[in-house]
Amino acid sequence: MEKFTRITGVAVPLFEDDVNTDQIAPVGGGPRLDQNYAEVLFSNRRNLPDGTPDPDFVFNWPQYRAPSILVTGRNFGCGSSRESAVWAMTATGVRCIVARSFADIYRENCLQNGVLPVTLATTDADALEALVAKADGAATFTADLDAQRITAPDGTQFAFDLPPADRMRLLEGLDDIGLSLKLDADIAAWERRTADAMPWMQRAGAE
């Protein structure tokens, strides 16, 4: 997994609550094995029913063509567990999402893909939103995981707190499976114990 230490770039405002993964990564014209995930991102909201770009949707505004940070509302990424809703972000260059809160599965999927999920204290979130609106894509923001800080163009800093385990995973770009396999012997011991105590659980199918 790609590491995350810091990113500097345009912050795109999407000040809405409950933005779901069906919006972020629509299944669109049917599922495919290989997709251009950048094209998938918000494809239904980007395009009007006739296929032309919707000039009102913020991701279509010229200053937000290549954002690095997304600033959004409560319960971001609710709905389906599809990981393409995070791949669509990374394919577009978004590596940090500042949300009032995240849906559980979406937050996990961010951590799996080197995307930094940030939540700020309410007053800070209000202030950051105001600064993002004011910058309007003309100035850059920095998200720094080492310092656990977001810095606005005017120098205002917002501290955030990521649990140490999540921090370590992003900073080191950990091989998650490799980390778990360090407990391989424990997994095997668990399997043996359970096969003895509850044989039906370690076996599936008709006898």
Add this chain to the structure above:
Amino acid sequence: MPRTLFDKIWDAHAVGTRVDGRVLLYMDRHVLHELHAPHAFKKLQAAGRKVRRSDITFSAMDHTASTRPGHDQSDNPNGKAIADAMREGSRRNNIRVFDFDDPEHGISHVVAPELGMVLPGATHAVPDSHACTVGGLGALAFGVGTTELEHILATQTLALVKPKRMRITLTGRPGAGAEAKDIALRILREIGVSGGRGHIIEFAGEAARALPIEGRMTLCNLTIEMGSRSGMIAGDDATFQWIAGRPWAPKGAQWEQALAHWRTLPSDDGAAFDRDISVDCDGLAPQITWGTDPAQVIDISGRIPDPAALEPGKRAQMEKSLAYMGVSPGDAIEGLPVQRVFIGSCTNARLPDLELAANILRGRRIAPGVKALVVPGSNKVKRDAEAKGLDRVFMDAGFRWGESACSMCAGANGDRGEPGERVLSTTNRNFENRQGPGVRTHLVGAGLAAAAAVTGRITDVRKLMAGGA
């Protein structure tokens, strides 16, 4: 210390703690599906890793399965490549595939319980957020992303931070015409789409206990809509009876041993929940969503709410929902014309759902101009329904009787509505464009769906029930 059902399952499956503090939780069963697994197979192979336990891993083919006779995929051009990749990856990794023609084919969340694959106190993972459905049996299930799926393939565990505990006690006796779906929608109305975030929910109370097992699965199915990754109802005698004799359920002495274990699982008296609320279901009326999020719910006799009183941001979002749905504040929801009806999905496509709908449809015809589709949740549900003659009831009424699949729930198989259509659907998500571009989805139970098909309008099902006007 008194423990909750969730604590007991967690403790029994915690294999160890990683250096980063995450706990490896063992997954007793892992069911893949074709939209996500091919990707994970590829990544696993590229990393030179093996599937650890192919014997407790299974491949479902539900999302892209065609509902046309014989699951003929010709209406779904991308489906074949995906299905082939799934077959090939599963074969290479020695994983049993529940292919389209398998007698046990169907939506994984329907098939796993009916086979006895998933059991009380077990852990279960599926790369689909409605894995929580099987919580109706008292199992702890996790909907996972593609990378987590790959992690489970390699380790048979999920690396988790332990979620919090939440209990929702359901009191009272729902009124006539109210189904498990209505209880779920009622809870959503109360706690919203993020009310359960960060928690595993346990549903308790008389209204939960009174539900048949299939209804418990319907209720647990919608926990993800409440923002919670999983919801459960502790197993009881009704659960154990429902499981007894299922093809993969333990038999003989092992059954007795399993039963003794299952009886120890319900939450202890005095066990602490981080959040503990109750929702009154007494006299509950059939519920229906009016908007584009599953918490935008009113009684069938209710009126579309008015956004005027909301703060500006919320108001704009609600106005967007109203415009998308083509409804106006203050209007009665009953009477709105309906162009399409879908009965199906892991929410409401088990036998009792089909029976309930058939009871409304028997001897009636759907209204002219309405397109109606019913898709059993599994081949077994389909066989059982046909044995009872339900297929005839649906077809005589003018429904199309489909082969089992996810179908119009997510539209990944090509079954969709047309732009602007109002659809009454027994599924779980009314998001914009979910059932096709511009489709207006109202989530309802099987009864309301059948009633709307008959009248061509949103209709209080109680008016069509035996003894109704």
